[in-house]
Structure formats: structure tokens, C-alpha cells
Amino acid sequence: MNTYYNPDDLKKFGNIGEFQKELADKFFAYYGETFKDGALTAREKSLIALAVAHALKCPYCIEAYTVDTLEKGCDEAQMMEAVHVSAALAAGINLVHSVQMMNKYKELSM
Amino acid sequence: MEFATKSLKSRANELARVEKQLQILSNTATNGNAHKSFTNKLKESNLFPLTPTALEIFQINVGKMCNQVCKHCHVDAGPDRKEIMTRETMQRCIEAIKISGAHTVDLTGGAPEMNPDFRWFVEEISKTGVSKIIVRCNLTIIVANAKYNDLPEFFRKHNIEVVSSLPYFTAAKTDSQRGDGVFEKSIKALKMLNEVGYGKTGTDLNLNLVYNPSGAFMPSSQAILEQEFKKKLKTLYDIDFNSLFAITNLPVSRFLEYLIASGNYESYMDKLIAAYNPVAAAGVMCRNTISVSWDGFLYDCDFNQMLELKVATKEQHVSNFNLKTLAERNIIVNQHCYGCTAGAGSSCGGTTA
Numbered sequence: 001m002n003t004y005y006n007p008d009d010l011k012k013f014g015n016i017g018e019f020q021k022e023l024a025d026k027f028f029a030y031y032g033e034t035f036k037d038g039a040l041t042a043r044e045k046s047l048i049a050l051a052v053a054h055a056l057k058c059p060y061c062i063e064a065y066t067v068d069t070l071e072k073g074c075d076e077a078q079m080m081e082a083v084h085v086s087a088a089l090a091a092g093i094n095l096v097h098s099v100q101m102m103n104k105y106k107e108l109s110m
Numbered sequence: 111m112e113f114a115t116k117s118l119k120s121r122a123n124e125l126a127r128v129e130k131q132l133q134i135l136s137n138t139a140t141n142g143n144a145h146k147s148f149t150n151k152l153k154e155s156n157l158f159p160l161t162p163t164a165l166e167i168f169q170i171n172v173g174k175m176c177n178q179v180c181k182h183c184h185v186d187a188g189p190d191r192k193e194i195m196t197r198e199t200m201q202r203c204i205e206a207i208k209i210s211g212a213h214t215v216d217l218t219g220g221a222p223e224m225n226p227d228f229r230w231f232v233e234e235i236s237k238t239g240v241s242k243i244i245v246r247c248n249l250t251i252i253v254a255n256a257k258y259n260d261l262p263e264f265f266r267k268h269n270i271e272v273v274s275s276l277p278y279f280t281a282a283k284t285d286s287q288r289g290d291g292v293f294e295k296s297i298k299a300l301k302m303l304n305e306v307g308y309g310k311t312g313t314d315l316n317l318n319l320v321y322n323p324s325g326a327f328m329p330s331s332q333a334i335l336e337q338e339f340k341k342k343l344k345t346l347y348d349i350d351f352n353s354l355f356a357i358t359n360l361p362v363s364r365f366l367e368y369l370i371a372s373g374n375y376e377s378y379m380d381k382l383i384a385a386y387n388p389v390a391a392a393g394v395m396c397r398n399t400i401s402v403s404w405d406g407f408l409y410d411c412d413f414n415q416m417l418e419l420k421v422a423t424k425e426q427h428v429s430n431f432n433l434k435t436l437a438e439r440n441i442i443v444n445q446h447c448y449g450c451t452a453g454a455g456s457s458c459g460g461t462t463a
Contacts (some may be wrong), residue, residue, distance in 0.1 A: 041335050071323070071330040073338050075280055 010060045043072040048077060051086035115179055115289075117188040118364060125367050126186065128418045134370070135361065135445040146383065148447045155388040159440035165433070166398040168212040168240075169215065169458070170195070171412060173404045176220040180275075182322065184363040184416050187220040194220070197227045199406040200234070206431035207238050209375055210400070216458065218246040218412065223261060236268050238453045244271045246458075249299040252294055260372065262306045271316040272308060273355070273458075274300075277324045279342040287324040292308045300349045309350040317350075320460075322357045327373035328381060328453055329356035332461045355460030358382070360413050360449035382448040390455025393462035396441050402428050410441045412458070419444065 017024030035045050046068045053061030069079050117124040125131055152158035173194030176187035194223075195203075195411055207215060215235050222245060236244055241277035245265065252261045265272055276296055277287045284293035304310060309317035321335050327334065343349040359365045361379065369375040396410040400421075406428040409415035419442045425432040457463030 042331065042333060050304070066326055068330075070325065070327045073278075073321075073330065073335045075278065075283060 005059050007059075007063070010063060013060070043069075045075065046072050047078065047082045048075060051082040054083045055086040055090060116175065117174075117179065117190050118367060119186055119192040120188070123367065126197065128416075131343070131362065131366055131417060132374075132444065134366065140394045148443050148445050148451075151383075151386055151448075151451075152391060152443065154369050155391055157388070157391055158443075159441055160394070160397070161440060162437055163397045165210055165212050165400060165436070167214045167395070167400075167458075168203075168207050168210050168403045169216040169218060169399055169412060171218050171220070171401065171403055171415060172200075172222045172225045172231070173220045175224045175246065175256055177251055178221070178248055178292065180364070181368055182287055182324075182359050182449065184360055184413060185220060185366060186363045186416070189350065191220065191237070193404050194225045194396055195227070195404040195406075197230065199404070200227055200231045202429045202431075203231075203402055203405060204234050204238060206402075206428050209431065209433055211433070212400075213240060214242040214244060215240050216244040216246070216399075218458075220341060221251045223246050229264060229339055232264075232268055232270065239454050242271055244273055246275075247299075248288075249274045249296040252275065252299040252302055253295050259302075262303045262308065264309070265303075266306045266315055269314070271318065271396050272303060273318045273320060275320040275322065276300075276339075277322055279339055279346065283324045287322075297347050297349065300343075300351070301347070304350055309352055311350075316352045318353045318355055319351050320355045320357055321361050326369060326372060328358055328377045328385065329456075331452075332356040333453065353460070355458075356454070356456070357458070358449045358456035359459065360446050360456075360457060362413055362416055362446050373408040379445070379448070382452045385452035386448060387451055387453060387455060387463050390461075390463035391451040392454070393455055393457075394447070395457035395459070396450075399458075400436065408436070413446055413449075414442055414444075417444065417446065 014028070035042060035049075040048075046065060049061065050065040050069050053065050066079070069082075115385055124210055149158055152160060171185070174185055174187045174191035175189070175194050176185075176191065177189060179188040216233070219225070225231070231245065232245070247261070251258050253259070274287070274296075276284065278284050281293035284296065285291065303317055306315070307313040308315045319339065321339065323331060325330055332354060335356055339354050340351070343351065361369055361375070366375070369378050396414070399411060401409040401412050401415050403409065403415050407415075408421045408423075408428060408431070409419065410421055420426045421436065422442055423432065423435045423439045425435060450456050450462075
């Protein structure tokens with residue numbers, strides 16, 4: 001399949017160290033540590049990751065965290081609510097900028 | 111995928127033949143380094159040949175008859191399966207239990223309670239003095255017919271540990287795996303078990319639930335899932351239980367059918383193999399378990415039983431149970447064994463690593 005996004009490439013993520021090992025090792029160590037149980041549970045972190053994956057529209061991450069949240073016992077309603085949080089925030093981010101538009105409008109208008 | 115209401119056998123599905131299943135399992139090597147043979151993987155971990163430790167669990171499958179037709183069933187059980195253990199074979203089992211040294215007898219099926227000699231068998235096993243008797247109860251059997259309504263009381267009387275499958279705390283995900291209406295009936299049965307003291311603090315009546323994923327994915331942390339199940343079942347239904355066992359679905363029988371039909375077989379095997387854990391491999395249940403089939407043959411585990419891979423000893427039947435040769439045998443392994451060694455490991459008692 002000749003596309004920019006190839007599903008098989010997700011499995012090759014670990015290979016990024018081929019071109020720069022030291023930074024890759026540091027990244028994966030940090031990544032692994034971040035997702036462990038801490039003040040938030042691994043399950044909560046996985047739902048956050050699923051929401052972020054949608055916000056940043058990363059097909060690899062959407063696949064990875066759909067599987068991960070499923071494995072961690074989340075159901076479809078919980079997963080969809082996480083995506084709605086991401087969507088609501090995106091809408092809110094657009095709309096809160098309208099205050100700037102309103103400010104400028106008022107500044108320029110009689 | 112549509113819900114089949116009959117076993118593979120009665121649908122004359124080619125997967126009802128174990129040769130077909132073994133052929134599919136042995137042909138998994140299609141890409142890269144992923145589909146290594148399980149034997150080679152064990153060799154790398156210095157665990158081949160896999161040998162038994164002391165025999166602790168005597169597991170008996172009293173028959174393939176069941177009131178449910180779960181989509182993931184590795185037994186291919188169902189109402190249309192008539193193979194059940196006779197009282198004579200049960201008697202041979204009792205004799206074998208006495209010389210086995212096992213501290214636990216684990217009864218499974220099908221729905222073991224549907225065997226007409228089930229209660230007699232439990233009473234006879236109690237007399238052998240084993241310290242624990244487990245019944246793998248599918249819950250719905252308790253409410254399937256008035257004659258089973260007193261099962262919670264029967265279990266209590268014999269201090270049985272009840273182990274029951276409940277894939278999720280919602281109807282949609284439970285019913286998609288176990289059949290329409292199963293969740294509602296399971297909740298009713300769990301309440302009946304709670305009423306006689308099962309799962310309640312202050313009693314020694316253990317009610318453990320089994321979680322296995324309703325789909326082509328692996329279970330995650332048993333502890334996290336248990337926490338979530340406890341919270342939800344208590345708040346939504348006022349149900350108590352003791353422990354949750356997270357069990358990985360093995361690519362055998364109807365779960366294999368599901369994997370192939372849904373196009374998930376290759377990726378599921380990839381996932382199990384990539385998650386191979388040598389610590390889980392060292393702790394696999396077949397090392398301390400013997401599994402007996404409805405017709406009295408001996409196997410290393412219930413999965414090997416369903417693939418008709420008998421123990422590698424001269425005496426393969428419970429009627430000539432030989433503890434010495436069983437202790438000296440090598441355990442039969444195949445590609446399905448990756449299911450028990452993935453991640454935190456999987457056994458009939460949950461995670462192993």
C-alpha cells in the first residue's frame with residue numbers, strides 16, 4: 001500500500017533509534033515512565049492519550065490507544081466521552097478566540 | 111459477526127476438526143520475526159522441554175453440554191453437545207484424586223451442573239478430603255430452570271469456590287460474547303449467590319469472577335480491572351465478589367473461528383507472540399495441573415484437551431492414573447500456548463507473572 005500513513009509502520013515505531021539511538025532511548029524511557037500508574041492510574045492516562053490522539057489527529061495513536069483503553073477495561077461510552085472532551089475543547093478553543101474578534105470589531109466600529 | 115446459536119460441531123464447521131485447528135495454528139509464520147514456534151521460544155528461555163512441578167490441581171471437564179453458546183468458547187460447548195462424563199468415569203476420577211496429592215479439584219464444562227451426576231460427584235469429591243473444590247459456573251444455569259435454583263445453597267453446603275465468567279459490567283459487552291440476555295440473568299444469579307453469603311465479608315465462601323476480553327485484544331492489569339469491576343458492580347447492582355481473574359482468550363475452537371471471521375487472526379497471534387513473557391512461561395498452569403476429559407483421558411490442560419493433545423505418557427486414561435509417569439512426562443506445547451505466556455500470563459486462576 002503506497003500511502004503516507006501505513007498501518008504496519010506503527011509496529012516500526014521502536015526502530016526510530018536506528019537514526020539517533022540516544023535520544024530515542026531517552027524518549028522511550030520517558031514515555032514508558034509517563035504511562036505507569038502514578039497520581040493518575042494507567043487507565044486514566046490511557047483515556048487522556050486517546051483524547052489527545054484525536055485532538056492531534058494521529059491515526060497511529062488512535063489505533064494504539066483504542067486497543068490500549070480496550071485492554072484496560074474501558075467501554076465504548078467511556079472512550080467516546082474521552083473523544084468528546086477533546087472535541088469540546090477544540091470547539092471551545094475556536095470560540096474563545098472569538099473574544100479577540102469581538103474586541104477588534106468593537107475597537108474598529110463606531 | 112453474527113451470533114452463532116450452535117456449536118461448530120453441529121454446524122459441521124471445518125474448525126470442529128482439531129486437525130484443521132492445528133494446521134491453522136502451525137501456519138502462522140507469515141511476516142518477519144513474529145511467528146516463531148512456541149517450542150523455540152521456550153528453548154530461548156531454557157524452559158524446553160516443559161516439565162511438570164508437583165501436581166496441585168486436578169481439573170475435570172465433566173462434559174461439553176451447556177445452556178449457553180458463547181462466541182469465544184474453547185470447548186465448543188452448547189445445548190447441542192451431548193458428551194458428558196458417566197458416573198463410572200467419575201468413580202475413576204475419585205480414585206485418581208486420592209492418589210494424586212492434589213489439594214484442589216477444579217470442575218468445569220460446559221455447564222458442569224447439567225451433568226445429572228454432578229451433585230453426587232461433588233459429594234464424593236468432598237469425602238476425599240481435598241482442601242478446595244472449584245466449580246466453574248456460568249451463572250445463567252442457576253436461573254435457567256427451577257431445578258437449578260438451589261445451586262447457591264448446594265455450593266454453600268459443600269464450601270465450593272465458585273468461579274464465574276462475566277466479561278464486563280454492561281449488558282452490551284457481556285451479551286456480545288455470551289448471548290442475548292446473559293448479562294441480566296448473570297446479575298440475578300450473582301445476587302442469589304450473594305444472598306447465601308458468597309463474596310460477602312465475614313464468610314469463607316469465595317466467589318471469583320473471570321474477565322476475558324470480548325474481542326481480539328488482551329486483558330490488561332488484573333488489579334485495575336478488579337478495582338473497576340468491584341466499583342461498578344457494587345454501585346450499579348449492589349453485588350459483591352472476592353477476586354477477578356483476567357484470562358487471555360486462546361486461539362482455539364470458537365475463539366479461533368471468531369478471529370478468522372473477523373480478520374483478526376494474524377494480528378492477534380502477532381500480539382500474543384510479541385508479548386511473550388518468560389516469567390509467565392515458567393509459571394504456566396499446565397505444570398501443576400492435570401486435566402481430565404468427559405471420557406476420562408488425561409491432558410496437560412483444558413486447551414490441550416480441546417485440541418485432543420493427550421499427555422505424553424503411556425497411561426493416558428484416568429482408569430490407569432500413574433502419578434510417577436505423569437511427573438516424569440514432558441508437557442505438550444503448540445502455538446496456542448502463546449496465549450498463556452503473553453503479558454502478565456494467563457491461567458484458569460488469572461494472571462501468573
